[in-house]
Amino acid sequence: MEKSDSLSDEMVDKRIEALPYILDLQKIQSSDQQIQAMDDNGGENANVVESSSWLDRQEPSFDDVDEIDRLISSLSSIADKSNPLEIPGTRVETFAQMVQSRIDEYESGSFRFGQNSDQDSVLMDAVSRISKLTKLLGEFSSGSAKSLSSRTSVVLQRAMMFMEEELQIFLEGSISSSNANAPEPNNQKLTSKQLSSSKWNRQESKQNASTDPETKITAEEELFPAISDEAISRMKKIASLMISAGYGIECCQVYSILRRKAFKEAMKQQGFEKISIDEVQKMQWEALEGHMATWIKVVKYSAKVLLPGETKLCCSIFCDFPSIGEEMSTNLATAVILLFLNFAEAIAMTKRSAERLFKVLDIYETLSELISAFDDSLYSKECADELRSDISAVRRRLGEAAVCIFCDLENSIRSDVAGNPVPTGSVHPLTRYTMNYLRYACDFKDALDQVFSQHHQRSEQSKEYLLATGEKRNDPDEDDISPFAEKITSVMELLDANLEVKSKLYKDPSLRYIFMMNNSRYILQKIKESTEIHELLGDSSLRKRSSELRGYHKNYQRETWSKALQCLSYEGLQVNGKVHKPTLKERFKNFNQLFDDIHKTQSTWVVNDEQLQSELRVSISAVMIPAYRSFLARFGHYLTAGRQEEKYIKYQPEDIEAAIEELFDGNLAPVARRKN
Template sequence: MNMMLRPLLIQIQSYLMQPRVWRLLGSASALIGLISYALSSSFSQLFGGWTLFKIFAYSIFSIIICLMILFAKLWQQLKGLSSEAHMAFFVLTITSVYSYFSDKEMKGKPDAYSVTSYAAFAVTSLSLQRQSESHFGFEVDLLYFFLGCVIVQFMKIDLWLGFVGIGFSYSLIILRSSLDAPAQNRHQRFHDQEHLVVEVSMNPLQVNNSISMLQEAPQTGLEAKHLPSMEERLWADLAVVNMLKCNLNNYLQDKVDRIPEVLVSDHNFLIDEIPSQVLIDLHVSVGTMIVTGLEKECVDQYCSWRREFVQLAEKELWTQEIDEKRRIKSWIKASNVSLKILFPNERRLCDRIFLGFPYLADFSFAQICNEFTTNLLDFANGFANGSHMLNLLPSVLQVFGLLHELIPEFESLFLDQFSVSLRTEAATTGRRLREAINGMFMQLEKLIKCDTSQAACPGGICPVTVEVMNHVNAVGEFGSSWLSAEVTRIIAMLESHLEAKSKHYSNPALGSVFLINNGRYIEKKAKQYQLDKILGNHWIRQRTAKVRENCEHYRRSSWEEVLGFLKLGMPNVEEAESMKKKLNLFNLRFKEIWMDQSAWFIHDEELKEEIIIPLGKIMSHTYGLFIWGFKSMLGRDADECIKYSVLDIDDLLKNLFSWRDE
């Protein structure tokens, strides 16, 4: 349970450390507090009933308060020491005057609006305190004032409800304390660093010795004193990479489709493997070297160490397979691990080591990740540079799909001026891959327009249908609306082409069989390739309905005329002769149709049964009634004219579409 909750708690904590979150929360809580107070009994008792002037004045006051809280950082930049003191005195005076008149005028128990307003104002005070490292100077006092008001309000409603107010106040104070802890730790580290710098600056001999030592060996000074040896560093990096591979074993071995979420959410996953004392020593060493003028040597040493680790991880994660499918799969895994685990950890490690020097942290991060990221993008660019060959469409779609999914990671990681080129290159590569896919869809369009192929059997599946559906099979796993539109357009063009080709058959029934076979093939492949994910179930149902419509066209064009010969008339001599002629025509036409259609083939067995079984029932029933009436009128003479029994008709129909491609 702790392992499951840990990522969630980390994520919540990371959100609560962002000033923007508190800025929005503070503005929202101030608005809620002002509205609640306007509706409360406290307001009416202190200021009387509402008038147009009061509504206008209170609205202006509320807007000013909300804007001040929303843009608190701007106000902080404008304030000086004197203005800070004046503002603190102003807030103290306002709260004191309000307390005096509130205690004097308030009668009766407060309502829920009053309690809500004080609680909201307490949250607003906390938000002001959380929005930046420098504060106005009165936020904590204001927080305690409103928390005290919350407790008093609850106690006035009911003495026992005071515990609710106490619980709310305690939770808010504990939240403030827990959120301030990291900032206090950072302040302490800065204090230690400043103390070290002051100590060095007060000892010129020590400074001269340090500078001389570092200048004599600029490439090894940091390593020799503060980093492990090359051999120790290599073994440490190997241990971390092996630990990473162990945690990702199921993903790398294709046993799961995604990286475990707990590894993605824990942004200190790899940093935790480095002893904390090493990180502290490195941070202090970095500060020392920078203030003594060895900034370049410091960055070079750090980047060299971390590049070696990233290169080692790249070698272990990205295996250069010979088979293209396996090579793409390896690239996908390496891209996912690097963008979701490796690079975020390097980003946070840079921020920790170069704490207080964000410029150098950004530069170092760009240097460390540049080569691996460039290699990943070069691989993707190789597919974008292809000759738009149709057989590459599944591969290009896979690469494009993964890159499209990782764009948010590129945008969040490579924000600074040194690595923004990597983000730009990722967007450019994605755009070029999309252009390549568009080119391949144009090739499919050309393939359909230039098609003159013939089906292997009469009315069978057209080769271009097979080729087009095989090429779009990789699209099903992507939910892009752009791809959906392209696939819909290509299949609609294919269907129009098939409709036109069906008209070339002299026998309309064979044209219907051609559309039945190709329509069912498109429908089945769309389901098999999960194109319904991007085209929708409605699109699939339309294809099914179209196939059944063509089945009905086939039945009418083939057998409606034959069934017309089996109509019964009034029992008389003239009708008996007419029935003989009808039966002879039926025998002749039935044989012709059956002989022709025995050379046709319905590729889908289920669909074949759906056509033949209902047709057999109708034909057997109609023919049976006709023969019964015919025998009733002619007696024994009827047997000479009857060529087929009812069972013969049924058996012959079951053998329709019996052609086989040997």
């Protein structure tokens, strides 16, 4: 199995370091023979370790290690490490040879690590004893102890290399297992939202809820890190053995490299790609939008699943050495967080335009979720505080970007001074854009409140406007108005002023009122449809706008139909008590001309809201039909029947009613006439 270059180099270095000890083997054996001879002659010494019959057995085995344990215990109890020490070296050598032989059997394939837990435990216990012997023998100054320590060090080093390789095999196996069980990534790219659409809201994202990582976390928590309890237990024993033997650096290195690889593979399975700040700056918005959506998904998944799973795994494997486990999990988490933050910071530095606000706020909110992932139960308080601080710093920069982008909306309203009015008097695109923008922004109300609280000074102009409208909210204290509510109020004020200026571009006063009615009605409906905007602006704002809409309606009615009604007035038709026919004919003629002109013009105008369109037609009919029917019934018979009657009485009341029903639908059509 291939290993990383760094790991291979480490192993080569260890083998090179072991060569001198192997070359000294003959010296060690000679020293052992001398020690054995002293034992046979019955030499006595206060620091001599008692011999036993262990070597007398023809086939020593790992079942007979009590003598080694007693040797370890005796060595541990000796206080004076400088006195000469006579040690039964042959016993140590034999035990070391047994350990080396068992490792040879594993490496040759006679045994397979992880296949038989009893065999593995015997090996690991033996390696643990070699580790203790090596450490204890190295504490003595006598030549024989040093020689034996060198011999056990060679075996220990060989054992540690084997353990390191087995740890790597377990860890690489966990990567393959995680990849095999990982869910398929959702590669759907998000397209730019059309702000002018009335359907532009967060329903689109809700329709894709099944692909959101939060909806699948319960199932996927079992998939990462996808390592069996048995494998975790074996890796824990290996890690503890290596660290206790002084090989903690090697253990941590292989663990860190391979678990980082596993983490990156898990993120890659979710569609994550590492992108540099320069690449983000140069990327087209459509492409960048897709990367942002993927980033959000991966960060949420990491915060909920990957980071907690990785931390728990690390704590389980290094539970005997909690400080090392904490450092390992902290290092991995820090590397991952820096990777995430580099992208988020790059987004904060990109070109600021209105359509980018909501993706910036999505990332802002996602970082909030990431902050909550670092609680003190999984990380040390110092580590958690440091990571939260790093995330908060980038989050503040995103907040600054969001404030600037939102302020650009105000600037765009101020600068929208196009001199060409909407021909039909319908809802202006700026009105649609602004209201849909605000409606969607309210989905980020909490985030915008935060960023405006941190970065936005309250507008005195907004305060004056609120006082002028007499606005009262649930909280009577005006000082408690949220910063975002002030911003909404300011934007609405700017939009109202802009529409007022645009209405004056119409030469026809009637069309001016139709334009104001259309836009006012649209704004009013958007406020009613959005609970958030309604709450931010308050009930009095809604009442004020409703009153303004009624005023535009009355002004239109007066401006358009008052002249037609004057033609149907009784006043001035009688002279000396008799109907003056020339005046009557002139009245019918003027009415017909006025009505034709109104119908021809206003049937091409558009009232967007069906209810408003119906209300206008009903109000016009309520005034015009009774007046015309009454005038026709009272004076129509004064005109001579025949051609003269046809010439002046052009319409029946039903014709007038039908013609009114054709107003404001944008279609030019002649008035249909019924035959008498």
